[in-house]
Every structure is written in structure tokens, then in C-alpha cells.
Amino acid sequence: MTIFTDIKAILLGLWTTWKHMLRRPVTIQYPEEKRQPSPRYRARIVLTRDPDGGERCVACYLCSAACPVDCISMQSGERENGRRFAVWFRINFSRCIFCGLCAEACPTLAIQMTPDYEICKRDIMDLLYEKEDLLIDGCGKDESYNFYQHAGIGVAQRRGEGAEEKAPVDVRGLVP
Amino acid sequence: MPKLIIDDITVEVAEGVTVLEAAQSVDIPIPHFCWHPALGKAGACRVCAVKLLDGPIKGIQMSCMLPAQDGMVVSTVDPEAVAMRQQVIEWLMINHPHDCPVCDEGGQCQLQDYTIACGHGLRRYDGKKRTHLNQDLGPNIEHEMNRCIQCYRCARFYQEFAGGTDFGVMGSASRVYFGRFEDGELQSPFSGNLVDICPTGVFTDKTARFRARYWDFDMAPSICPECSLGCNTTPVARYRELLKISARHNDAVNGWFICDRGRFADKKVNSFDRPRVPLVNGSSSGWGDAVDAVAKKAAEFAPGSIAVVASSRLANEGAALLPDLARALSGAKLCFFSNEVICRASITAASQITPHMAASLDDVASADCIVIYECDLRQEAPMMLLAVRQAWRKGAPVFLVGKGAPLEQAAAVSVEAVDLDIIVEAPIGIFDRPVIIFSTMRSSAAEIKNLMAAEAKFAPLFDGPNGMGMAKLAAANSTISLESAVKSGLIKGIITIECVIADELRGEIPIIAALDWQMNSSVKNAGVFLPTTAWVEMNGTFVNNEGRAQQFKKVMAPGIPVSATLESGHPPRIHSLDVPGGEPKPAWEVITEIMKRL
Ligand code: SF4
Ligand code: SF4
Ligand code: SF4
Ligand code: SF4
Numbered sequence: 001m002t003i004f005t006d007i008k009a010i011l012l013g014l015w016t017t018w019k020h021m022l023r024r025p026v027t028i029q030y031p032e033e034k035r036q037p038s039p040r041y042r043a044r045i046v047l048t049r050d051p052d053g054g055e056r057c058v059a060c061y062l063c064s065a066a067c068p069v070d071c072i073s074m075q076s077g078e079r080e081n082g083r084r085f086a087v088w089f090r091i092n093f094s095r096c097i098f099c100g101l102c103a104e105a106c107p108t109l110a111i112q113m114t115p116d117y118e119i120c121k122r123d124i125m126d127l128l129y130e131k132e133d134l135l136i137d138g139c140g141k142d143e144s145y146n147f148y149q150h151a152g153i154g155v156a157q158r159r160g161e162g163a164e165e166k167a168p169v170d171v172r173g174l175v176p
Numbered sequence: 177m178p179k180l181i182i183d184d185i186t187v188e189v190a191e192g193v194t195v196l197e198a199a200q201s202v203d204i205p206i207p208h209f210c211w212h213p214a215l216g217k218a219g220a221c222r223v224c225a226v227k228l229l230d231g232p233i234k235g236i237q238m239s240c241m242l243p244a245q246d247g248m249v250v251s252t253v254d255p256e257a258v259a260m261r262q263q264v265i266e267w268l269m270i271n272h273p274h275d276c277p278v279c280d281e282g283g284q285c286q287l288q289d290y291t292i293a294c295g296h297g298l299r300r301y302d303g304k305k306r307t308h309l310n311q312d313l314g315p316n317i318e319h320e321m322n323r324c325i326q327c328y329r330c331a332r333f334y335q336e337f338a339g340g341t342d343f344g345v346m347g348s349a350s351r352v353y354f355g356r357f358e359d360g361e362l363q364s365p366f367s368g369n370l371v372d373i374c375p376t377g378v379f380t381d382k383t384a385r386f387r388a389r390y391w392d393f394d395m396a397p398s399i400c401p402e403c404s405l406g407c408n409t410t411p412v413a414r415y416r417e418l419l420k421i422s423a424r425h426n427d428a429v430n431g432w433f434i435c436d437r438g439r440f441a442d443k444k445v446n447s448f449d450r451p452r453v454p455l456v457n458g459s460s461s462g463w464g465d466a467v468d469a470v471a472k473k474a475a476e477f478a479p480g481s482i483a484v485v486a487s488s489r490l491a492n493e494g495a496a497l498l499p500d501l502a503r504a505l506s507g508a509k510l511c512f513f514s515n516e517v518i519c520r521a522s523i524t525a526a527s528q529i530t531p532h533m534a535a536s537l538d539d540v541a542s543a544d545c546i547v548i549y550e551c552d553l554r555q556e557a558p559m560m561l562l563a564v565r566q567a568w569r570k571g572a573p574v575f576l577v578g579k580g581a582p583l584e585q586a587a588a589v590s591v592e593a594v595d596l597d598i599i600v601e602a603p604i605g606i607f608d609r610p611v612i613i614f615s616t617m618r619s620s621a622a623e624i625k626n627l628m629a630a631e632a633k634f635a636p637l638f639d640g641p642n643g644m645g646m647a648k649l650a651a652a653n654s655t656i657s658l659e660s661a662v663k664s665g666l667i668k669g670i671i672t673i674e675c676v677i678a679d680e681l682r683g684e685i686p687i688i689a690a691l692d693w694q695m696n697s698s699v700k701n702a703g704v705f706l707p708t709t710a711w712v713e714m715n716g717t718f719v720n721n722e723g724r725a726q727q728f729k730k731v732m733a734p735g736i737p738v739s740a741t742l743e744s745g746h747p748p749r750i751h752s753l754d755v756p757g758g759e760p761k762p763a764w765e766v767i768t769e770i771m772k773r774l
Pocket of ligand 2: 056057058059060061062063064102105106107108109110111277
């Protein structure tokens with residue numbers, strides 16, 4: 001009889017509704033109440049420093065090449081001590097899709113995603129982050145990596161004194 | 177003609193061609209470092225391994241060392257050959273630093289490409305790496321020896337191809353070092369080619385150090401504007417700034433290389449004092465008003481009293497319009513050359529030479545006798561000197577005729593030349609393919625006529641990138657040199673088109689208008705100034721010294737470099753469709769605008 005199956009369906013549906021009325025709601029009262037995303041959450045991007053406090057970013061342009069929406073731009077330059085660095089570095093967060101490809105491409109662990117998802121501005125130009133807005137004081141998620149120590153060229157230490165390096169060759173030596 | 181099979185494709189090649197080249201001819205790429213089309217083989221890198229499955233030779237072989245033979249069956253994909261290449265790359269990478277992010281070669285690096293192509297992705301060796309001390313090689317070239325993979329290309333180019341003596345290879349075993357005996361600027365006028373020829377980042381262009389990556393470059397095929405040879409180049413720009421210039425391959429002209437003058441020339445295009453807006457009496461104005469002002473001023477002059485003066489910097493597109501402009505200015509005098517002697521010499525050379533008589537750089541390199549008549553190629557046409565060296569390496573004698581042809585030019589490329597006083601002493605008649613090189617800036621029209629009576633090919637040199645084009649146009653239209661125009665006393669006003677006029681020559685004659693992209697005395701003294709685009713900012717054509725018309729393409733749009741517009745450290749945060757400093761237009765466009773208002 002269809003009338004009985006209809007009543008059964010209504011009662012089952014109502015039962016589900018009543019059941020949830022008595023449970024604790026899952027809705028969070030944002031912004032009064034905030035949730036802590038996991039550390040690997042992909043939101044606002046930062047530029048980190050190496051353990052010695054030097055800027056990690058060497059302006060290699062890999063993140064800007066990897067970015068599918070082309071929202072990173074920069075100009076590389078050379079410091080007096082030979083370090084390559086970003087003269088300016090800009091991320092357009094109004095365009096960023098927080099895919100994390102930039103952080104994945106970065107060979108120096110400079111660019112990292114943070115769980116700070118609250119990026120909301122009244123003026124869209126405020127979403128254009130410059131280097132000074134991006135650069136933080138810490139190492140971010142990796143406490144130890146220092147690119148120049150492993151780079152194998154004499155920047156930030158004398159030639160041949162980096163990790164995995166032998167002392168420079170004596171070209172004029174005669175020993176085989 | 178040997179016929180062989182490479183990866184199931186039948187290939188027929190000329191005698192003596194290597195298996196590597198045979199494979200390239202049917203688009204089968206084989207990784208290689210030491211082999212280079214201009215330098216040939218060395219067998220140093222061992223990365224071009226292929227397997228010969230059948231035929232006169234069998235087993236793993238180096239394809240660059242092996243001349244193709246009839247009946248060979250070659251496989252580039254045989255597992256043994258693939259494994260060999262992979263392992264060779266792994267050895268080459270053992271000492272290579274981990275510094276691609278801070279290496280300017282990154283993105284256009286043969287070592288990167290072939291490492292990936294050969295399938296070596298993960299480093300297994302965790303021992304320590306050999307390191308070297310670098311040298312200061314002068315203001316143009318950066319040295320990072322840790323990156324070297326010992327392919328010997330640099331030393332072979334520098335010493336054998338270019339005849340340089342101050343750079344080479346030292347040390348033994350894994351200590352092999354490529355550099356100078358001590359720090360110092362490289363002496364060869366072709367040293368910049370080390371940047372292009374090194375397959376990794378040992379030599380990089382210091383003038384564009386740490387500026388941009390290959391995938392962001394604005395590039396287009398272009399022509400060198402520094403002398404009349406018209407070497408093919410690829411200028412590189414980024415953020416409205418010309419960064420560097422590299423060689424572009426053209427077998428008939430410059431081959432694979434260019435000279436240091438062309439490569440490291442002052443980048444005047446970026447210059448801060450470059451005039452970029454139209455000026456009327458020194459104050460900036462819109463295009464419309466400025467062109468009106470030219471037309472108004474020109475109307476004040478009597479017919480025939482204006483001289484339109486151009487130089488061989490001007491591309492053919494603009495130059496070809498000048499006869500019409502002169503007519504529209506009611507019979508203005510047309511001057512394609514300032515100096516009377518150079519004017520006559522250029523016109524004589526350009527009108528006497530036929531395509532059959534003109535020697536390209538390739539013809540010079542394959543000549544069996546070279547005569548350099550009264551000119552110094554180091555100043556006037558450096559790449560010609562490199563071509564002369566190639567001819568000399570194949571046995572051609574080199575004669576330097578006259579006081580204007582100093583022996584030092586031959587020494588610059590380690591060529592042993594014979595110094596002669598007069599041309600008749602050179603035994604041109606006994607050779608099959610002699611080439612006579614002369615300059616329209618040093619020899620008179622009579623001398624050139626005399627020279628060109630010889631049974632030989634000729635390589636005339638002109639005073640700028642479009643010298644031949646201007647001379648041809650000058651011959652085909654009624655033109656005179658500015659010198660004789662001024663002497664006639666008829667000239668009361670001058671319009672200059674990409675041209676500087678010596679103050680002594682001009683005297684009191686006012687410059688009505690100047691079209692140019694560089695700051696110079698003509699621009700400073702002009703009543704009206706109209707900014708034109710430089711060669712990298714437009715499409716155009718130059719006719720080189722042998723009469724070869726070559727197109728150059730627009731590399732970048734005109735505008736003030738972004739690096740000069742920074743506000744508190746970063747580019748301006750405003751939107752605008754107008755490019756700052758984007759006013760310049762190609763000369764032909766400006767000339768057309770002026771003609772429309774006359
Ligand atoms: S997260 Fe994705 S979209 Fe955003 S900057 Fe990085 S690569 Fe670009
Ligand atoms: S990939 Fe990393 S090091 Fe390279 S430019 Fe981006 S942030 Fe800087
Ligand atoms: S410096 Fe460059 S070109 Fe010279 S041997 Fe080393 S890798 Fe080859
Ligand atoms: S030889 Fe002349 S055209 Fe060729 S690169 Fe040098 S300066 Fe430029």
C-alpha cells in the first residue's frame with residue numbers, strides 16, 4: 001500500500017531531523033569562534049629566512065614559473081656579498097588560488113604556505129603583497145635548511161668550505 | 177654516399193658526416209656536450225653513446241666520433257646505450273654544484289636538459305665535490321669553474337677557432353681547469369662567445385648577471401647594429417630593459433658566433449638620458465603638435481634650401497621614404513652621407529658590386545687567398561677577422577696591404593699575415609677563390625674602382641649597419657653629401673633622421689627637426705625633436721655589406737625600464753594602459769606623418 005510507505009518515509013525523514021536537533025551543531029560561529037587549520041593548510045604565503053637570518057629567497061623565478069595563474073612577479077639582483085636576492089617580490093593575492101605549486105617548486109624552502117586563511121580587504125589593491133609584507137622573521141616549517149651551505153659555490157662561506165665540498169684544487173700541482 | 181639505418185629510419189648522408197649529424201638530419205636528437213657544429217668533435221664527454229646493431233662496426237660507439245658508413249644499423253634507444261648515457265651523465269654530475277637556482281644558465285642549460293633527457297634524476301653519490309677557485313675575467317664575463325664538465329669546448333673555441341692565446345686548459349685528471357694563467361680581462365675580441373658555447377654555467381654574461389630567466393625573456397631574431405656585417409643576434413629584454421645580446425646561428429653570415437663589440441655594446445636603448453617625448457623648442461609636446469610644428473617651420477624655407485640628412489643607422493623602411501619626403505619638402509636636398517669622400521666611395525662600391533662578386537662571411541672563410549686592403553678589421557668588422565682566421569686555418573695566405581692595415585689585427589687572431597705596401601704585390605691571380613676586403617671609409621672611389629677590376633670576390637665595409645642599403649638608395653636617387661650641399665651655400669635648414677652632424681660642418685645652419693632615439697648634438701640643437709624607436713623596438717631591414725637584406729624583429733616595446741620607475745622599492749601600484757616613455761615610433765612612421773602634413 002503506497003499510503004503506508006509514504007507515512008514511513010515521512011516519519012523516517014522527521015526522525016533524522018529530530019535526531020540532529022538534539023545533537024551539538026557543527027556550525028562554528030565565525031568570526032567570534034575560530035578554527036585552527038592543520039599546519040599544512042594552504043593559505044597566505046610567506047617568504048622565510050634561513051637559520052642565520054639571511055633571506056632564503058634567491059629570486060630564481062621558479063615559483064613565478066610554476067604559478068598557474070601568474071600572480072608572482074619579482075626582480076632578481078646581486079648583493080655586495082654575492083648573494084642573489086629579490087630586489088622586489090610581489091604576490092597578487094586577489095589572483096592566487098592557493099594551490100601551493102610555488103612552495104613545491106621553491107628550491108630554497110623560502111616560499112611557504114601558512115594556515116592564515118583570513119585574507120579579506122576592502123580595497124583590492126591591498127591584496128597586492130610586496131616583499132616587505134611577505135618576508136617573515138623566522139624559518140617557517142623547516143628550522144635548519146640553508147641553501148647556500150649546500151649550493152657548492154663560495155657564497156656565504158669561503159670556497160670549498162660548504163657542506164659536501166672538498167678544498168679548492170691546486171691547479172698547478174704536479175701530483176697525479 | 178653512405179646509407180645507414182638509425183632507429184628504423186634510412187638516412188643517406190655525405191661522405192665523412194658523423195653518425196651524430198646523420199641522426200640530427202632526421203630529427204633524432206642525441207645528447208652531446210663536446211661536439212659542436214662549428215668546432216667538430218673531441219670525444220671528451222662520452223655522452224653521445226649509441227649502439228650499432230649491425231654493419232661494419234658493432235657495439236657501443238660514440239656517435240660524434242664515428243663517420244657514417246654504408247650498412248650501419250644504429251640504435252639510440254637500445255637499453256645498453258640508454259644505460260651508458262645515463263651513467264655518463266651521472267659521472268659528469270658528481271662534482272657539479274647544487275646551485276641551479278643562482279646560476280644564470282638555469283633554464284637554458286644544456287647540462288640541465290641532457291641530465292633530464294638521459295634519465296638521471298636522483299643523486300646517489302654522497303661524497304664530497306671537487307671545487308675550484310674562480311678568476312676575474314674582466315667586466316663582461318663571470319667565471320664559476322665548479323660547474324665545469326670538462327667538455328673542452330671553451331678551450332677549443334678560444335684557441336683553435338678564435339686564435340686567442342691568453343685562455344686555455346690547465347691541470348690534470350679531475351683537476352682540469354679552464355681559465356687564464358692569472359686573473360685578468362680576456363684579450364680575444366671574441367671572448368663573449370664562451371658564454372654561448374659553454375654547455376653549462378661556467379661562463380655567464382656579467383652585464384646581465386642575475387637579471388632574468390630564459391622563460392621570461394622577451395626575444396626576437398635581430399641584426400647587430402654595430403658594424404656593416406649584419407651579424408645575426410638574439411637580443412634579450414625583460415621589464416622594458418635590454419639585458420643582453422647573444423649570437424644567432426646563420427651559416428652564410430656569422431655562423432654561430434658574434435664579436436664582443438656586438439655582444440657587449442653599451443645598451444643605449446635603456447639610457448636614462450634617452451629622449452623619449454616629442455619636443456618643440458625644448459619643451460615636451462604631443463605628437464600631433466610636434467609634427468605640425470615641423471611642417472610649419474619647413475614651409476618658411478625657400479624651395480631647395482632644406483637638407484634631409486640620414487645616416488646608415490637608419491633602417492631601409494625609413495630610408496626608402498626619404499626621396500618622397502624630399503620631394504614633399506619642395507625639392508629638399510637629400511644627403512645619405514655627410515662626408516664627400518665616403519659618400520663617393522660607398523656609392524662606387526655599392527653600384528659596382530654584383531651578387532656574384534660579393535663575398536659573404538662564409539665565402540671569406542672558405543677563400544684560398546685573403547687580401548685586407550687599407551683597413552683594420554678590429555675596428556671596422558671584427559667578425560670578418562674571425563672568418564679570415566678560418567680561411568687561414570685551411571691554408572689561405574693573408575696579405576695586409578698598405579699602412580692602414582696594421583699587423584696587430586692579424587695578431588689578434590694569431591694569423592701569420594704578409595705585410596705588403598701596394599696591392600699589385602699580392603699574387604691574387606694564382607688563386608681560385610681570392611677575396612679582397614676593403615673599407616669605404618678608408619679608400620677613395622678611384623681606389624675602389626681600381627681594386628674591383630681584379631679577378632676576385634669583394635667584401636666592402638661600410639660605415640654602419642645599413643651602409644650598403646643607403647649607398648644603393650643614394651645611387652638610385654639624386655643625392656649629394658652634406659659636405660658638398662653645405663659648400664654650395666644653398667642650405668638654410670637641416671632635418672636629421674637618426675644622424676649626428678659634426679658642428680664644424682653644420683656651422684650656423686639651424687636644425688629644423690631631428691628624428692632619433694639617442695641623445696646627441698643634433699637632438700640638442702633641433703627646433704623640433706621627434707623620438708624614434710631603436711632597432712630592438714621595431715621591425716625593419718638592414719642591408720649588410722655584401723648586399724644581403726636581413727630583417728630584424730621587434731624584441732620589446734619602447735618604454736622607460738621598470739627598474740627606473742620603482743616607487744619605495746617596488747614597481748608603481750597604479751593601473752594604466754599607457755606605458756611610461758612609450759612615445760617613440762619607428763622612423764618610417766614619423767616620416768609618413770610629416771609627409772601627410774606637407
Ligand atoms: S599558491 Fe598557486 S596560485 Fe598562489 S602564488 Fe602559489 S602557485 Fe600561484
Ligand atoms: S622559488 Fe623560492 S627561491 Fe625561487 S624565487 Fe620563488 S621564493 Fe624565491
Ligand atoms: S668551462 Fe664550459 S665549455 Fe669549458 S670545458 Fe668546462 S663545461 Fe666545457
Ligand atoms: S662583427 Fe659587426 S655586426 Fe658582427 S657582431 Fe661584431 S659589431 Fe656586430
